[in-house]
Amino acid sequence: MKNTAIKVVKKVDRERAGEKKAIQPKQRDRQVARARISTITGWVRDIQDRHRNESRRAFDSLFRDPLPEGSKS
DSSP, rough: OOOOOOOOHHHHHHHHHHHHHHHHHHHHHHHHHHHHHHHHHHHHOOOOHHEEEEEEEEHHHHHHSOOOOOOOO
């Protein structure tokens, strides 16, 4: 049998350590999730703005360009 050291942990110390570990990772996880969501939301808004601007330019160009002579009715 191996000689191993046994560490005695008091109940109060164990509860305090458990409380600290339980609270901090949850807060970090939430912060990380919020950061990721804000980053992705920014990307989506950027892409939507680009598409809107491109569509708007194409739509406006339809009415700016004069009609060719042969297509008038």
